[in-house]
Structure formats: structure tokens, C-alpha cells
Amino acid sequence: MEKIKLEFDRIHAEIGKFYDKKTWHFMTLNGVALDENTLEVQWLFAKYESGEIVALYTVVDYGQTLPDISDIIPSAVISQREMVDMFGINVQSSEKGLYLDGDSKDHPLRKERS
Amino acid sequence: MSTTTKAVDMQIPLGAQHISLLEPVKFTFTTQNEKIVDVGSDVGFVHRGVEHACSSKFEFKQVGFVVARICGLCAITHSMCYTAGVEKLLDAQVTQKAKYLRTLLIELDRIHSHMLCLSHTCENAGFEAMFMSLMGDREPVMGLQEAITGNRVQFDYITIGGVTREFDAQTAQKIIQVLGQTQKKIEGYIEEFQNNWSLSKKFEGIGALSPEGAYEYNAIGPLARACGLQVDVRNGLDYLPYKEVGFTTITQTGGDIHARNMVRLYEILNSIKMCRNIVEGLPEGEIQTKVRGKPQGEVITRLEAPRGELMYYLKGENKKVLDRVRIKTPTFATIPAMIEIFKGQDYADAPAILASFDPCLSCTAK
Amino acid sequence: MFKLKNFRKRSLWILHYNAGSCNGCDIEILACLGPTYDLERFGVLNRGNPKQSDMLLITGPVTYRSRERVVELFTQMPEPKVVVAVGSCTCTGGVFSGMYNVEDGVDKYIPVDVYIPGCAATPEYIIDGVLKGLELLEHKSKEIVKPKKLFKKLSFHKDHIDRRGIAGKVGENDGKD
Structure with missing residues (x-):
């Protein structure tokens, strides 16, 4: 697994430059809570032919708002909604309510909960 | 009387409880004169919180059995994918025999899962007799799973370091015999699905996805292979011996319900061939090796479940409890593609199209 | 005259609802309806309509979002009805007990x-x-027909049910059928 770090303000542009729909298969959006305040967000891609896996990642805190990449990768919509539910982080044009209630105050996968 | 018809948007819900659904999922179709123009979905009915429990309540040795309970149909694929990840983190070696036995069970599981999906598609298209016939022919395969592992659905067969049981010569003979019978039946079904009017012509062109759309929406599994994409994780797998046992990627063109059915049928034939090769060429050796240590580092493993690519991301910090378990299930990733396919179809076809995706909502919501 | 209770014995209609199960029990219920186990020989049919069903088969530990649906389906079914909890997690929560979105068993x-x-x-x-x-x-x-046996026929007084008249008759029909 190869990891490439992205600058926070250039996430949308970098993914747009990286992603080619016939070469890369977008697997999912993944979040890993590092400590109480910071979160590592990974966009996971696999190559169609060789199965090589690349993770584009960035480290954010819970106050920041992640950009919406569904104009580049339409199937990212559902992963983004899951991120909003699970970590309580804001993602552009994604709202809470995929698994939890829309007004729930719970963030199940944050560090402070476990 | 004026003949002008004004298109009126009509909202029709399907679910959460519906006769054509095995599981609770809610689709809200916005239709204009029978044609679906927009789809809303609610998939959260089965959310239990397995990811959280795996990284807080259960130790890494137990997690393999917990993640199997995410989905009853592809339980073994879940536990295999997780176990492969942990074994990579622990740097454990598994004997060749254990690898062969794992592959055997995964393929048997694929056979019965595909047969269930086909029978369900037939039932939703109004072909009750075919449903009964396929369910009846599925039972011997379930019997094989029971003979090998001791349970029909939740096997708990794969553990870290190997498998729990092996079978004797008598069972091996039974496996070969049942596989032979099933192969004959499946060949009959292929004939039936291709030539029977209500199974072939009725399904052709319904719920179609173009190859471009498949790339656009990241389609996986039978959905993508029915469009002609060579997408199968089993191709380049390093922890299971798929190349040695005779695996081939099955693709079809058309991308409609018919093509999906044919992909599933030919995949069953391929799985039967692989199972036979495994039983006949089973290597000698132990089935379980001792594994020591605690998981450290991060790893991504992938495996082809009956519905498509399954992915596990594991992160351990040298503790008994893993730091993060991320499960990406096949149906979860295909929901945007599903919604795209529904648009422009007749509402009356919706249950049959839905069944042809073989959706697994307990996977989706975890 | 229809004797519904006599027919119900040989044509049980079931309603199946998955309240967060792993599908394992659901496919076993499907297998039961298939030809090998053939539950249909007892007249059992799977019908999706709660208003026509006699038995509710519930699988799964009841998740947060599905609990309303379970109660809703139960209340929509006409009396007499029977609820069957299929699988360990439906009975007690099983392996899912204690997870944050699970209600630990349907009997709550x-x-x-x-x-x-x-x-x-x-x-x-x-x-x-x-x-x-x-x-x-x-x-x-x-049990449901017991009150009818007790009072036999309702008596009316000026288009209203004559409660006093009925009360006077309680016990009159004991021993007779």
C-alpha cells in the first residue's frame, strides 16, 4: 500500500489530477481517528489491472470541512455520508442521517468514545 | 375530452417491509407515468455498529467470528478477508492445505449464494416454479457445507493460522458426487435461462448498465462483469491459490438482468471446477499453525465476495484490541450505480431489477 | 357458516421481517419454504401483508431504526397472532448485544x-x-371466542347494547355449549 499525502486546500484538485476512471478503481473513503482532535482521511484507490493500492491521505481536525469530490467520482457520495455519520466531520453537500438519526449527537468512531 | 396528458410526479415507496425484499431497505421512486425518474434510498435499517465493536469490545482473535455475523450469505468471505489481513500484520505462515481448504469453502459459498440470487430473481419476475427448482438444487451444496464445517450458514471455519476441521475420504467422495450432480443441473439451467422465453427475452434490455457507466460509477462484481469489465479481485490474489486451481474471469456483454444471470451461472460452473480440482489435488500437511504476537501496522486486504469486491483496512498498535477496522462491503459501493440503473426503467420492473443486483443490506449497513 | 378457526389451523400465513439480522436466518427461512424442507405441506405460506398474516417471524437483534417498524407491523396484524423469534440474536441480542445501535432482543x-x-x-x-x-x-x-360463549347473543335495548341485561346472564350458559 502506497501512501501519498495531500495538502488540505488542494484535495479536490489533486484527486482530480490523479483519478482516471479507466485506470483507477475508487474503493472507499476511510477515516482513522489519530487522537481526540485529529482524523486521518484516506481516499483508497486500486488499479484495475494489477491490483496495486494507493491511499491519498490528509490529516484534518474535526472543525474543518472536507471538499465534496462527487463531481469527479460519483460513487463517493455514499462514503462521504458515512464519514459524516461516523466521525461527525463536515463534508460539503453531505448531510447526516445515513445510519444514525439526522439530529443525533453521537459520533461512534471518535477516539473519545472507545 | 382532451387527450393531452400532463406528466405528474408520483412518489411510490418500496420497503422497508416488502414481499420481494428479504431485508429492510427503503427506496422512494419518483415516477412519471410508470417511468422512474428519481430514486431516493434509505439503507440504514440494519446498522448495528460492528466497526465500533471490533475496535473496542472484541479482541483481534475474536473479531474474525464477529465480522462473519455481518452477513450470513458471505460470512466466510468476511472472516477470510479479515484473517488474511491479521495474518499479514502478524507475519504468519499458513500451510498450503489450509489455503486449499479455505478456497474450497469460499467457492462452495459462492455457488449457493449465486443460486439463491438466481432463484430470487426468478421469483420476483413471477416464475415461482423456477424458484422452487433452484432452491431444491441448492440444498445438496448446503449439505456439503454442513458435512465439511458442521454448520449450514455460519461456519466459523477460518481461524487465524488455519482452519478448524478437515474432511475424510468418504466426505471427499460425497463432495465430488454432489458437485457432478450440481454441474449437470446448472448446465440445464443455462439452457433454460438462454432459451426459455420468460427468462431470457423478458430480462433482456431491462436494467442495463453501459460499460462507460460501469467505470463512471465504480461498479464491481457480477454487475461490472456483465458489462464486459475484467474486474475480479481473485485474479491477482497472493494469499489464496486461485491460479493453481483453475480460475477464469467470466464476462458477458449487455449489462442487463439477463447478462447478470448468465455471469452468475457460468461462475457457478467455474467454481464447481475449482472445487473439484481442490478436492482431487488436496496437498498433505497440517491444517493449523500456531501464531504468536499482536498486530502492528496497517494493511488493506481485498477478496471477491459473491457480490463483488470486499475490502478490509486494519490498523493495529501492538495491542490486543485493534485500533481501526474499516469494512467496505460490495453492496455499499454499488448503491450509486444501482440508483443510476433504476432511472428510466418501468416501476413494474423494479423488484426484478433489485433482485438481480443481489443486494445485501446487512453487509451495506454493518 | 364459516368456521374460520378450523381453517386457520391448516392455512397459516406468515409475515417475515428482518430487524437487523445477518441474513443467515432469513435464508434458512427461505430454505424452509423451498422444496426440501417444505413448510408448505402444513399450509404455511409466506405473505408480505401484515393485515392477512397470523404469524410474525422476526429475525435480528432489532436495530435502532427498525424498532418502530417491528411494533408497527405487530400492531397491524389482526388477533389472534403469534410472534416467533428466529435465531439467537433475536432472543437475546447474541453476538451483537451491547453494540451502540442494537436493542438486544425483540422481546423488549x-x-x-x-x-x-x-x-x-x-x-x-x-x-x-x-x-x-x-x-x-x-x-x-x-381464548378469543370465550366471551362470546359466555354471553351467547348480545341483547339490544333501543338500539343500544343492553349491558345490564348481559350482566344478568353471566354464568347462565356455563356447562352448555
């Missing part, structure tokens, strides 16, 4: 008549459980 919300253990419950167990539920259903049907 609706009364359960038959518990079927097993992960996943085998078809043999499910058949046994359904037949046990059928016995209970017969018993419940008898």
Missing part, C-alpha cells in the same frame, strides 16, 4: 411466544418452532 418491544435458538437457526428448528406457534395460535383462537 413486542411479546414473543416462541423462541428459536441457533446461529443460524437450522430449518429443522424453524419448522419445530412454527408448528409450536401453530398450537399456540389454536389456543389463542379458543
Whole structure:
């Protein structure tokens, strides 16, 4: 697994430059809570032919708002909604309510909960 | 009387409880004169919180059995994918025999899962007799799973370091015999699905996805292979011996319900061939090796479940409890593609199209 | 005259709802309805309509979002009805007990008549459980007609039910059928 770090303000542009729909298969959006305040967000891609896996990642805190990449990768919509539910982080044009209630105050996968 | 018809948007819900659904999922179709123009979905009915429990309540040795309970149909694929990840983190070696036995069970599981999906598609298209016939022919395969592992659905067969049981010569003979019978039946079904009017012509062109759309929406599994994409994780797998046992990627063109059915049928034939090769060429050796240590580092493993690519991301910090378990299930990733396919179809076809995706909502919501 | 309770014994209609199960028990219920185990030989049919069903088969530990649906389906079913909990996690929560979105068993919300253990419950167990539920259903049907037996025919007084007249007749019909 190869990891490439992205600058926070250039996430949308970098993914747009990286992603080619016939070469890369977008697997999912993944979040890993590092400590109480910071979160590592990974966009996971696999190559169609060789199965090589690349993770584009960035480290954010819970106050920041992640950009919406569904104009580049339409199937990212559902992963983004899951991120909003699970970590309580804001993602552009994604709202809470995929698994939890829309007004729930719970963030199940944050560090402070476990 | 004026003949002008004004298109009126009509909202029709399907679910959460519906006769054509095995599981609770809610689709809200916005239709204009029978044609679906927009789809809303609610998939959260089965959310239990397995990811959280795996990284807080259960130790890494137990997690393999917990993640199997995410989905009853592809339980073994879940536990295999997780176990492969942990074994990579622990740097454990598994004997060749254990690898062969794992592959055997995964393929048997694929056979019965595909047969269930086909029978369900037939039932939703109004072909009750075919449903009964396929369910009846599925039972011997379930019997094989029971003979090998001791349970029909939740096997708990794969553990870290190997498998729990092996079978004797008598069972091996039974496996070969049942596989032979099933192969004959499946060949009959292929004939039936291709030539029977209500199974072939009725399904052709319904719920179609173009190859471009498949790339656009990241389609996986039978959905993508029915469009002609060579997408199968089993191709380049390093922890299971798929190349040695005779695996081939099955693709079809058309991308409609018919093509999906044919992909599933030919995949069953391929799985039967692989199972036979495994039983006949089973290597000698132990089935379980001792594994020591605690998981450290991060790893991504992938495996082809009956519905498509399954992915596990594991992160351990040298503790008994893993730091993060991320499960990406096949149906979860295909929901945007599903919604795209529904648009422009007749509402009356919706249950049959839905069944042809073989959706697994307990996977989706975890 | 229809004797509904006599027919119900041989044509039980079931309603199946998945309240967060792993699908394991659901495919076993499907297998029961298939030709090998053939639950249909007892007249059992799977119908999706709660208003026509006599028995509710529940699988799964009841998740947060599905609990309302479970209660809703239960209340929509006409009396007499029987609830069968299929699988270990439906009975107690099983492996899912304690997870944040799980309610640990269906009997917190609706009364359960038959518990079927097993992960996943085998078809043999499910058949046994359904037949046990059928016995209970017969018993419940008898209980339901008891008040009618007690009062025989309702008497009316100026288009209103004559409660005093009925009360006077209680016990009159004891011993007779």
C-alpha cells in the first residue's frame, strides 16, 4: 500500500489530477481517528489491472470541512455520508442521517468514545 | 375530452417491509407515468455498529467470528478477508492445505449464494416454479457445507493460522458426487435461462448498465462483469491459490438482468471446477499453525465476495484490541450505480431489477 | 357458516421481517419454504401483508431504526397472532448485544411466544418452532371466542347494547355449549 499525502486546500484538485476512471478503481473513503482532535482521511484507490493500492491521505481536525469530490467520482457520495455519520466531520453537500438519526449527537468512531 | 396528458410526479415507496425484499431497505421512486425518474434510498435499517465493536469490545482473535455475523450469505468471505489481513500484520505462515481448504469453502459459498440470487430473481419476475427448482438444487451444496464445517450458514471455519476441521475420504467422495450432480443441473439451467422465453427475452434490455457507466460509477462484481469489465479481485490474489486451481474471469456483454444471470451461472460452473480440482489435488500437511504476537501496522486486504469486491483496512498498535477496522462491503459501493440503473426503467420492473443486483443490506449497513 | 378457526389451523400465513439480522436466518427461512424442507405441506405460506398474516417471524437483534417498524407491523396484524423469534440474536441480542445501535432482543418491544435458538437457526428448528406457534395460535383462537360463549347473543335495548341485561346472564350458559 502506497501512501501519498495531500495538502488540505488542494484535495479536490489533486484527486482530480490523479483519478482516471479507466485506470483507477475508487474503493472507499476511510477515516482513522489519530487522537481526540485529529482524523486521518484516506481516499483508497486500486488499479484495475494489477491490483496495486494507493491511499491519498490528509490529516484534518474535526472543525474543518472536507471538499465534496462527487463531481469527479460519483460513487463517493455514499462514503462521504458515512464519514459524516461516523466521525461527525463536515463534508460539503453531505448531510447526516445515513445510519444514525439526522439530529443525533453521537459520533461512534471518535477516539473519545472507545 | 382532451387527450393531452400532463406528466405528474408520483412518489411510490418500496420497503422497508416488502414481499420481494428479504431485508429492510427503503427506496422512494419518483415516477412519471410508470417511468422512474428519481430514486431516493434509505439503507440504514440494519446498522448495528460492528466497526465500533471490533475496535473496542472484541479482541483481534475474536473479531474474525464477529465480522462473519455481518452477513450470513458471505460470512466466510468476511472472516477470510479479515484473517488474511491479521495474518499479514502478524507475519504468519499458513500451510498450503489450509489455503486449499479455505478456497474450497469460499467457492462452495459462492455457488449457493449465486443460486439463491438466481432463484430470487426468478421469483420476483413471477416464475415461482423456477424458484422452487433452484432452491431444491441448492440444498445438496448446503449439505456439503454442513458435512465439511458442521454448520449450514455460519461456519466459523477460518481461524487465524488455519482452519478448524478437515474432511475424510468418504466426505471427499460425497463432495465430488454432489458437485457432478450440481454441474449437470446448472448446465440445464443455462439452457433454460438462454432459451426459455420468460427468462431470457423478458430480462433482456431491462436494467442495463453501459460499460462507460460501469467505470463512471465504480461498479464491481457480477454487475461490472456483465458489462464486459475484467474486474475480479481473485485474479491477482497472493494469499489464496486461485491460479493453481483453475480460475477464469467470466464476462458477458449487455449489462442487463439477463447478462447478470448468465455471469452468475457460468461462475457457478467455474467454481464447481475449482472445487473439484481442490478436492482431487488436496496437498498433505497440517491444517493449523500456531501464531504468536499482536498486530502492528496497517494493511488493506481485498477478496471477491459473491457480490463483488470486499475490502478490509486494519490498523493495529501492538495491542490486543485493534485500533481501526474499516469494512467496505460490495453492496455499499454499488448503491450509486444501482440508483443510476433504476432511472428510466418501468416501476413494474423494479423488484426484478433489485433482485438481480443481489443486494445485501446487512453487509451495506454493518 | 364459516368456521374460520378450523381453517386457520391448516392455512397459516406468515409475515417475515428482518430487524437487523445477518441474513443467515432469513435464508434458512427461505430454505424452509423451498422444496426440501417444505413448510408448505402444513399450509404455511409466506405473505408480505401484515393485515392477512397470523404469524410474525422476526429475525435480528432489532436495530435502532427498525424498532418502530417491528411494533408497527405487530400492531397491524389482526388477533389472534403469534410472534416467533428466529435465531439467537433475536432472543437475546447474541453476538451483537451491547453494540451502540442494537436493542438486544425483540422481546423488549413486542411479546414473543416462541423462541428459536441457533446461529443460524437450522430449518429443522424453524419448522419445530412454527408448528409450536401453530398450537399456540389454536389456543389463542379458543381464548378469543370465550366471551362470546359466555354471553351467547348480545341483547339490544333501543338500539343500544343492553349491558345490564348481559350482566344478568353471566354464568347462565356455563356447562352448555
